[in-house]
Amino acid sequence: MRPGIEAVVTLERVSKTYGDVVALDDVSLAFPRGRFVAVMGPSGSGKSTLLQAAAALEPPTSGEITICGVEVTRMSETRRTEWRRKHLGYVFQSYNLLPTVTVEDNVTLPLRMAGVRPDRAWLGQLIDRMGLRDRMRHLPTELSGGQQQRAAIVRALAARPDVVFADEPTGALDLRSAAHVLDLLRELVDDLGQTVVMVTHDPAAAARAHDTVVMADGRVLDVLPAPTAEDLAVRLARLSGERVA
Amino acid sequence: MIRLALALAKAGGLVVVFAAVLGGMALVTGTGVLVDSAFRAQPPLRLSGADVLVSARQSIPLKEEPDIALPERARIPGSLVASASEVPGVAAVAGDLAFPAAVGSGTAGRTADPATAGHGWSSLALSGRITAGRAPRAADEIAVRGARVGDRLRLTAAGTPGTYRVSAVVDAPGVYFTDAVATALAARTAGRAGTVDLVAVRAAPGVSPETLAARLKAGLGDGYEYATGRDRADAESPGAAAGRGLLLVLPSSIGGISLLVVGFVVGGGLALSVNRQRRDLALLRAAGATPRQVRRLVAVQAAAAALPAVPFGAALGYFLAARFGELLAGIGLVRADQPLVYGPLPAVAAALLLLAVTRVAAWAGSLRVSRMPVVSGLPEPRTPSPGRTRAGLLLMLAALGLSVTPLAVRSEAGMIGPGIASIVAVIGLALAGPRLVQGVARALAGSRLMTRLPGPLWLAVHNSHGYALRTAGAVAALGMVVTLGLSVVLTQTTMAKARSDEVALGLRGLVTITAPGLGGVPRDLLADVRSRTEAAGMAMTTVVTEPMLTGDDPGLMARPAMALGPDAEGLVDLDLADGRLSGLKGAAVAVEEGLGRVGRSMDVIMGDGARVRARVAATYRRGLGFGPIVVSRDLAAAHTTTGLDSAVLARPADFGDLARRPGLRFDSRAAGPQAAMASAQTLVNVAVLAVLLGYVLVAVANRLVATTTARREEFAGLRAIGLTRRQLRRVVRWEALLVGAAASVSGLVLSAVPLVLLSVGFLARPLPAGPLWLVPASILAVMTIVSLAMELPARKIMT
């Protein structure tokens, strides 16, 4: 994206088709370390597909994806999962917490599966940051939506990943909780040097990011450095209009 | 409505309903065929030329229950033949006799039962035609099928061997002697002179069988039976009629259980199907559908799944019935020549029944969903009430109490406790299962060990806890399979061993000589054996008595009984409590200790319906092996069809040329009267149980497949947070293992207690008799089913 800054994840001519739907059309993109990147675009433009491809959740139809210097599309499924577990965190719109185990167990589940001892100090710091200290022994269903999403963020960060992907992390939250979660994400980037890539429909949310990737019809239209919310709103409105026309 | 119902339906749920109805159809149709056959089967009729058969009453009518069929032939006066010929409308009359006749070798004269193969020549007028030669005239002439005129055949007729010349070839089964010889042979038994078995009557042209029967009845009196149509076969062979009664008794004893199981399985399938669409149904309600409409929708779905299952299930049912019929014939419970009837009625009845069950299950299953308030959205799955759990635990405790009986009662009655115990325990398990599974899983999940477990196992334990209700049904059902399978089979084998051990003790040091192909032991054999060694004759018959044991029918009950004579004294050891076997002369019986006192008399109905007042000559303790009553050989000889002994019991000796006499069999181990019936019952019980448990297994597997398939999103979520495919597979494998282990352990525990107590009581050792490999086999079966039903679909939906 910017020469000179190390890229954590790079997509090289990546395409993804579902039947005859082209969800990603020859996308090349790099996510630089330590930046907060927002992904925006009309519904169906391929944002989720992009994120899932970049996070090696869904293998692309063609193209190459490099995560922390290693090309992952040709890895075996197991190796890729292990690599992803080590270097990436993912935050889902619907939290994706296991209802059967406590928040604490949820947060450490990926580490447990990787057979890695949790770094207690780091976890403690995250838990405090997310304000979940007294909720850890509860079941996820006993938490509010905002709390659940913050727990999911702790989980995504527990393994000290190089990058965290978040697909509409505030989509299911009310305005106040959403703002809180966004602030926390931004703090992670500013205070801890974390790399965060976030899909959002909210121009105000995107305005808190360093860069905004604008997508339409499976292609990256633009990468806007530090746009204002108004710029983005206009831009998106025009895009939706074009699509209708 | 139908389109919407089908669009909403989740395939997984409906497949479960389909399979449940399919299996249920098969079970109900199969048992229906047996019942239908009992009413309508048309065994081959020998006297097919007769329109009416006059016979003695071969059954004891009961008020509330089916009549007791009498398997031994009761005779009627020969004078009836002459009286019948004077009745107007009679074209031909024959007095029919049937007595044992067996051709030494070859197929000449072969019939299904050598005990009733011999007849007089006059019977042929109503059973067949002569195809070559001329009627037998001399005493050593016979007519048979499948031989050539002039052949000389060695025959054992009415227990007497001899050589006969074939004077005629006929087209009917059996061996035909001159009437004089037949009368002499049939009358060898005391009190049979001047009697016939049947009076066979042919109607004159234009006279219907029913009219003729009515006229005969008016002429001969009410004391006889006048059989027309298909009833003639029963009159001709009362043993077959008695056997067919079994066709009625067997399905009615298991029919209740199988209906119950079918109801549970179909109901469970529909509950699962409804559960999977809770969300959609809730949305429908929110969109303005009335509760009635929701219920109708579920009913339409249920019908859509059930209807296609009906024809396939019916076909499977006919197939199962045919196999079951073969099994029954194979163990001699029904005669091979008495085929089952495959009419449409059982399938129609089963279809109506299953569709009704489905309808009710759909209504019950959709009641809660259809009634829930629109705003509340998704209803939580029902949590089991504490009352239900408590009732279940109480039932399991009660089962333990019931299984203590064998320690106190060492007789047939002793096994009733453990038998009921396992069923009570299974119901208890079904009730308390969810809470139990939850509790055990919670204890596991909370234990300190957990943190050290590998990730997938850790997650599997937590899932088992969190989703306890999802798996508890499967655990309870599989536990039921293990419990019922082990306890029913091993109870029977343990009892069989206890019986045969007693018989072995009672007949210790004796050789049993039988002649299964001759219809009874030849008359001269006993004297022959006695000239070489000590020996006693033994017969098997059926007696009808008032209830003797706990668990007997409260009215009259037919049971097999052994017949011994005074010569058994000192040979057969019944472990006498009082009296002597030498008193078994004339109208005498011996009974199990506690059922009578020596010197008193008791009323017994013999197998041919004769009521006798018999003196109790002895009481004995080996009732388990020899049954509660032993009758005198004199009684048996006078009241059995053949009048012959079933076996000769002898001290081992050099039997010389006897050992080579054709048709004889020498056994050093003998079976008691209970053994044959018990082993047949065991086989039948096991076969039926196997089908039933197989049905439950398939249904459980089906439900597990459906629940696993419904976990697609859950699995995707786990994959997304970093589980490798292998780890996910391991999670599922561990979960399957936990479900299988829980089912096996609960099944083993619930069956082990009654079985150990039963074995201690009857065999004086803790281990039941065997096939003990059933234990690992049932565990393996449960484990395999669970693993397949969970891992295969899990693999398929993993992306």
Ligand SMILES: Nc1ncnc2c1ncn2[C@@H]1O[C@H](COP(=O)(O)OP(=O)(O)OP(=O)(O)O)[C@@H](O)[C@H]1O
């Ligand atoms: N599993 C799938 N199978 C078939 N088509 C799919 C699948 N996933 C996505 N698509 C299609 O790919 C295109 C891009 O989908 P994607 O989910 O990436 O859009 P999006 O930008 O995330 O939209 P939204 O803002 O609504 O979440 C869409 O046309 C969608 O219909």
Ligand SMILES: [Mg+2]
């Ligand atoms: Mg999306």
